[in-house]
Structures are given as structure tokens and as C-alpha cells.
Amino acid sequence: MATALSACETRRTIATEEAITASTGADQSGSRDTILVIRGNTSAVKELKKFKDWVNQKASKVDSATNENLPEIQAEFKRKTAHLEKGLDSLSKDAKAEYLEAKAKYKAWEAQNKERTSKPLQAAEIKKRQKQLLGEYQNLNKINATNVREAYLVFMGMVRAKKRNWDQNDWDYTDYVYRQLNDRKQEITTSISASDELKIKSLQAEYLALEAGKDAKDLIKAVRSK
Template structure:
């Protein structure tokens, strides 16, 4: 929305300029109209320059954010920290091999309960650990998928969709903060 505002202002200014020139055409000389056009053109140039400065700054911040994200993601997750996170998020289901068709929906429910409770305080690195756990949980689900009841599978898919929405919402919030937009309310 913010990037389209300068274009709207340019359009509005052009419309105002055309109206002003047309309305004053009868009461002014060509030299006066020419000066009005010059003044309005200077205003348009100033608006365009300001918009270009903002876009360049946002572009630089975007590149810095992307670079930092690539560096963070290239660093391997610590095994001890991942095990701790797994225990924290999955509780009694932290041993993935113990997850079976009868308790897989409960494991996802436990995972999402903890994600909902802790997500507001998580850093991007914490989300990396949660992602790793989520992937392991999905791998286990795929291994036993043929034995999962349909009602449990529907429940699991809704929890997966919720997790992805929360994670993407956090990514968008962090990205918006990195490029200088006001942060959206954390859901």
C-alpha cells in the first residue's frame, strides 16, 4: 500500500495541475500558465525523488534481511538444543518412533498447543528449531499414513495449515520490520 501512495499522489497532482491550468486559462497569460506548470512540475519531481529514496532504502534493507536469513539458515541446528526443543514442544511424544496411528493426532495437537503458547517470544532461530521438529513430525506421519484414521488425518491437516499460517505470519512481520514498515499486530 505504502509504495503505491506516491503514484497516487503523482496522479492526483497531475489532475490538479490540469484542472488548474484549464480553470485559469481564461484569466491568465501564457507566461503565467507556463510558470504554474513549472511550479507543479517541480513539485512532481520532488515527490518522485522522495519516493525513489524510500524505494532504494527499502531495497537495501531487503537485501540485508535476505542476507542475514541465508546466513542463519546455513548454520546447522544444535543437536542438544533441538532435542530440548523437541521435548518442550512434543512432551511425551518427543520420541518420534513412539508416534503411531493412534496417537499421531495427539502429537500434532501437543505440538500446536506449545507453538501457540510460545510463538510470541520466539526468535527466528527458535522458529528454525520448530520447523525442524515439524518436518520430523511430518516424516513420521508419512511413514504411518496408510494406517491413520480419516478423521485424525483431517485434524492433522488443519493443524499443519495453522502452523504454516503462524510461521508465515511471523516471517512477514519480521520482513516488514526489516524493511521499515510498521509491524503488524502479532496474532
């Protein structure tokens, strides 16, 4: 469970080398994804379904190493599309439309990922967001086994209250604060009670679900705008 509770894949770097001190991760497919009964080349239909599944998996995956792996992902995309297009004529009109939609979804995901990670986070803004989101727990060094549950409750309370008005930039800074909070929790994890640990895991899961939902909505919007 702890491994799964990581932050969003499209993380941004920090604009400064200065360390940030303690004082200062619905339907993901973005389209109808029902199984169509298509007459024609059965092999091509199966390949199309595999391709759509691959695109959906990439678009929804929580993985901090996306940027490092992007060249391989791009090469795999080229291989898959080249293979599919050899049998494109054997697909029905609806299947061809689904193929084009899946390609557009991948391209939107790739562009979104590149755009977000190309803009470094600013140190001063990180400190500001840490104060807003953690309140009295902004000094992470003062978070201990006794109050770590309350720190997560404060954080999630702010996320719930403000998320409707957030853009992607807000989510990126929030994600950074979330990861810092997780790192502090990890340092004191052996002292946290079982009941607090259980509550914290549920709050982490809620946060990741909200963030993933935001990413999915952004992706759908990007695909539809093309």
C-alpha cells in the same frame, strides 16, 4: 495440499553428522503496497510494479531450496534493478521512494536468510526442543495412526503458548521438530483416518501461518532499521 505444507525456506543445517534418532512451513509486503496513480513513463511504472511483486514473492516464499538458488536470485535482482534504474528519472518522487523501499526489503531478506542458514543447529538442543514440543510423543517411532493427531495437538499447543517469547533461533529449532513430525506422519499416512488427516492439515496450516507471520515481522523490522 501436502506439497504446500512444507517448512520455512530459511532452514539451517545440523552441526553434527551424527543422526538425530527418533528417541531423542497478514500482509507479507512489509510496506504499503497500494497501486499509485503516477504520471510519467508508463513502462517504468509497470516495471516498478513487477519488481515490487517479485520482491514480495521472494520475501514470502516457502522454499527449502533458497540457499542453493541464491546465486540465481541475486543475479536476477541485479538485472531487474539495472533495467529499472535506466528509467528511474521518469518516475515520480513517490515511485522512486517505493523502488528504494523494495530494494531495501530484498536486501534485508537476503541478509536474514544468509544469517539464519549460516548457524548450524546443535544436536543436543534439537533433542531438548523435541522433548519440550512433543512431550510424551518425543519418541517419534512411537507415533502411530491412533495418536498422530494428538501429537500434532500437543505440538501446536506448545507453539501457541510459547511463540510470543520466541526469537528466530527458537523458531528454527521448532521448525526442525515440525519437519520431523511431518516425516513421521508421512510414514504412516495410509493408516490415518480421514477425520484425523483433516484436523492435522488444519494444524499444519496454522503452524505455517504463525511462522510466516513471524518472518514477515522480522523482515519489516530489518527494513525499518536501515
